[in-house]
Amino acid sequence: MSDQLACEKFGRKDLDYQNWRWKPHQCDLPRFNATTLLERLRNKRLVFVGDSLNRGQWVSMVCLVESSLPPTLKSMQTLANGSLNIFKAKVQSNSDDPVNHKVPDRTVRVQAIEKHAKYWTHADIIVFNTFLWWRRQAMNVL
DSSP: OOGGGOTGGGTOOOOGGGGOOOOOTTOOOOOOOHHHHHHHHTTOOEEEEESHHHHHHHHHHHHHHHHHSOGGGOOOOOOSSOSOOOEEOOOBSTTSOSSSOOGGGOEEOTTHHHHHHTTTTTOSEEEEEOHHHHOOSSOEEO
């Protein structure tokens, strides 16, 4: 887990949020079952494409799966050419530069998606999110 997400590591005292559960009105969601998820994803390629919101969803999913597996089924390897790919949707021009990143000056490069889509063309499931980039009224679309 990256340091920006490790609240407890850096002294956050209020940890009640770890017990929160999303429950829509008039709906009883079953408890998350990592085994079921892994069985459904067997031999499939799941790709998260988007901004930091999608990265958060990916990290959350990894944490849920990891915490559900017994130690005997866990391993961590450094792969030279592994199949775990993390993509950031580079449809916005100002997110690639950490110094010159101004939320009010958003520029969306619609054609840029074609350049990066080749990486997720063969995905079985795509979790694609760019919502935040389209909310602003004043935006340059190139």
